[in-house]
Amino acid sequence: MANKYVGQRIKRTEDPRLIKGLAHYVDDIKLPDTLHVTFVRSVYAHARINGVDTSEALKIPGVVAVYTGKDIADKLGPVPCASALPDLKVPDHRALANDKVYFVGHPVAAIVATDRYAARDAVDLVMVDYEDLPAIIDVEEAAQGGPVIHEAFGDNIAYKLTAGEGDIDAALASADHVLSQRMVHQRLAPIAMEPRGVLARYFPGEEELTVWSSTQIPHLLRTQLALMIGIPENKLRVITPEVGGGFGSKLNVYGEEALLGWIAIQLGKPVKWIETRRENMQATIHGRGQVGYIEIGCKNDGTITGLRYNVFADLGAYHQLLTPAIPTLTGLMLSGAYRIPAIQINVTGCFTNKMATDAYRGAGRPEATYVVERAMDLVAAELGIDPAEVRLRNFPAADEFPFHTATGLDYDSGNYQAALAKAKEIIDYPALRAEQQKGRSEGRLIGIGVSTYVEICALGPSQAMPAGGWESATVRIEPTGKVTVMTGASPHGQGQETSFAQIAADELGVDLNDVTVIHGDTSIVQYGIGTFGSRATAVGGTAVLIAIQKLKEKASKIAAHLLQSDASKVAFEEGRYSIHAAKAAGATEASEPVVPVGEAPAGAIPEPQTEGRTSVTIQEVALAAHLAKELPPDTEPGLSATYFFEPKNFTFPFGTHIAVVEVERETGDIKFLRYVAVDDCGKVINPLLVDGQIHGGIVQSIGQALFEEVVYDEQGQLITGTLMDYALPKASQVPLMELDRTETPSPVNPLGVKGVGEAGTIGATPAIVGAIVDALAPFGVKHLDMPVKPEAIWRIVNQA
């Protein structure tokens, strides 16, 4: 593959339409006679529904129908949970509550009206007779007892799981020091810029249902919606138009999506629901939500002997698609970048009267990395060894890969020493430590936080995935020479229309502008899995690459035929098949568009004239394949290939982040002085996109470390219900990020890529918290829970 595009900082081809406001999100799709849906949502965290009176709501002019839980009870199947864990308790989860509500925001009724205003007016007129019940909010209390949410289960424990390798008790017993710490991973709201939205249309004659949804997984959604609604999967078309971000929150199947489809069938008219930001805060999945207790054993020289993590996972009231599985990802990644002979995770997954937690950018790995990295800091502090040095002493060597961990994984490739060394060099670590010491003597509170993370990406082999770990691609060269790439991955902001076009353009030797990447329509694109888990490029990009290689095998045969030569004598280079001898002689031929625009009379596409030539472009080959007049015997017309790529392993990107902060004594305010990130995501297709992913991830890490927190009060009221209270980081609160890279190719896929979508949220959080803790080390601080707020710091400094 000629690297004309791959590896270049190419601007996203998606951006012009987005910047100009010309893109089409669900709400931009207007169908005639569309009805609008609003939801009546519970204002109680836990209550029995003694009755729902919809009569007043139905009197509002324009209101067409009001549906309650009873109306759909035996008509719409349950909201699916794809996690299969042993002895997992799975509550019956319906699109609308029936007997009880379990969290604030739980949908109780759906109103359908001719306009959004009437639909909203009617919400206030649906009279729900609630009988308030005591709520269970705290996850550790839920593990102990308290009011039972799902009465049939007897308690609030959804599952317990123990995993890990090595004798943890012996490992801790053999340690010179065993350190323990409680750590809280607060609930976060993913807050995609575009909230969820669904439009559904049913053609009763054709019996075809089309659902437009802002989702990360159109095909998986189609399968699940078909099952829930009870229509044949091939009569259901899911279209994912432009998606304004997901961060995992749209890697799900929501009751609203199925309900809209079902209502469209009932009423025979298009129905639309666009989530409000309030609903988005209440009823789109949350992330994180773990309270854990670590024990880490180490020798006097800093060598780690073992790590135990007992964690209570706050699952919320119901399982969404992957809710129970997220903490298992935490367990898998507990070895971090280190050689830890014995690891044990004990997960207690608990129901609470809150919205479900599920995958939010990082999905279980930020929790693991945070635990391990904070633990390494505790070890460093205990032993008086520099935190970077403690990490270095526990890294596996670069030649030890594939490296087996006590969590049962085999890390594909790595050179953790190199990333750490580079980050230290950029920031001039020794000088920084000296400056910190000098500052301390002057009363300044400067802190340095180091995080050397490893994450698990390119999810993943199908054995490890609930619904397939492969990804698909179809590549087709159209008669006019334009290249169509159809990917089963469904990008929603990652820029794969650009990066996949880069891969295709280089592999086919065509101009980048000749490639169009299509995704997100189940009637056009072959079945796919989706974009999540930093998998799209490593798995989906590889599928594109191999599909093209398949396509080229066929193309070379046709080319040889056209050139009246033999396939073995024809070579492909920069988009052109040439006969060896001719190429050696340095012959060149004009390269012109196959069909000049506006010149080809309709219905009479000129046949490529290959007589006597020594080379043809692949686009000419495509035209010949399409016209099928000059094909080798027994050759299928057309030029396209489909490939489903099944990876053999995950990939394991890694890196070092170093944050430098200064804490202001008087107010507890935190100021960034430097931020350096050296990330290794294997081979890089587009450095601009990689930088963008790292930037965004770090910003969300800053959010978790300093600002963001979904807070329910003791009664289960969501009191961070708007962006006036839930603090997303703003541009002015973000430091200059100094980014660099090391490049350790992954052996798992031929592109050598690893994935980068989540690295920032995984690597940065512990660096930031570590830096604040380090700044406060003179006060004896060893750990602080997130979000670290100025008041907490002020109290520490003030009490001293």
Place this chain on the structure above:
Amino acid sequence: MKIEGTYQLHAPRERVYECLTDPEVLQRCIPGCGQLEKTGDDTYAATIKAGVGTIKGLFKGSVKLENMRPPEHYRIVVEGKGAPGFLKGSGDLDLEEQGGLTTIKYAGDVQVGGTIAGVGQRMIQATSKMMATQFFTALEAEAKTAAGDSPPEHGFFRTALRWFSGWLKRILNS
């Protein structure tokens, strides 16, 4: 949310207690209370137009008085529901008299649900303090009159009740 405070009234304790248990007086003193109808022993149905400034909501619910020990103590239990959400609260009121002054100590728990809970976080505490002040200011005026007298003109706290201007007008005109 816990609320507590003390308020001193220039009125004798018996009279204050009497006012505190008189539905007509309570109706005039509870900010925005448009209606307080007896539905049982010490139980009343209430309609309250509660809010501050621009933010308003109509709540329907009940007020119940419990553990009545005249003239020193009772417990009030309030429940209300409306489009912006619901309010639930209970509080203990203790009255002490010293030198013609009555000190009311109140301590209670207020639970707010729905939109106001979700979006009003930064103002809920201040709002409850303000309403308590309005209530006790009005109560003091009531307690200063003798039982059976015509109720006071609540003009002096008119400013503080400006946001209930509609109700105020009706009260003053009725």
Place this chain on the structure above:
Amino acid sequence: MISAEFEYFAPKTLEEAVALLDQHPDDAKVLAGGHSLIPAMKLRLAQPQLLIDLGKIKGLSYIREEQNQILIGAMTTHYELESSVALKQTCPLLPECASHIGDVQVRNKGTIGGSLAHADPAGDWPAAIIALRADLVASGSAGEKVIAADDFFVDLLTTALFPGEILREIRVKKPAGRVGQSYQKAPHPASGFAVVGVAVTLTVSSDGTCESAGVGITGLSSKAFRAATVEGALVGKTLNEQVIADAAALAADGSDANSDLYASGEYRSHLARVYTKRAIATAASRAV
């Protein structure tokens, strides 16, 4: 996020607006930028039946000087105040305060009059208006009245405006002498509202003695207020570090400090003292 139904009026004159408001004292709200009212309406926490938009009334947006006064029309946007070259010379506290409000979009649409009449307990303008001892001119059917800034803010979201009255103009006495001003603010990380905000205006004699002081504090309690004891501890004194620290230490005295998820009352009170100190010190350093 869809408001309830309302009627929209866009009167061309203030008299028309006052008349409309007078006819609907209970049901109408005045729209003066809408950056607090419209969100409240979308959440249906506010459901006015009428909106009277002042935006079409000519002559409510101005910054001008008359005699010794700076006159500001109620519909002047935050941005117009922030960017006023004249104010940067005559009363820099106003543009400085404006620059702290919300974000660019809010400053482009929101108005000083709308903000003052809404009386958000964490709004920025009240602190500056109180520090400057401004007068606020209200128009009603009975004519005009002038309300001193100290009397304007009654309680949480509650002003001295009567139903039927519209805030028309803000009058600030043009600072004279060696004047130093500053607005210092701890913004809430999500909303940008003041956790505390402190506005200070000082006049200082040539020998460094504080001749007059205005200190307004917002965000700390249910309404913005004048920190009179702080002012008292400055006037007549030479503004050295100790005097400033001693005065600032009084900033939260007697206040019933708000608590919320972000900051406890205790921390807020502390911030009030810190930011008062910073605002005084900055103002003093500018008084040349």
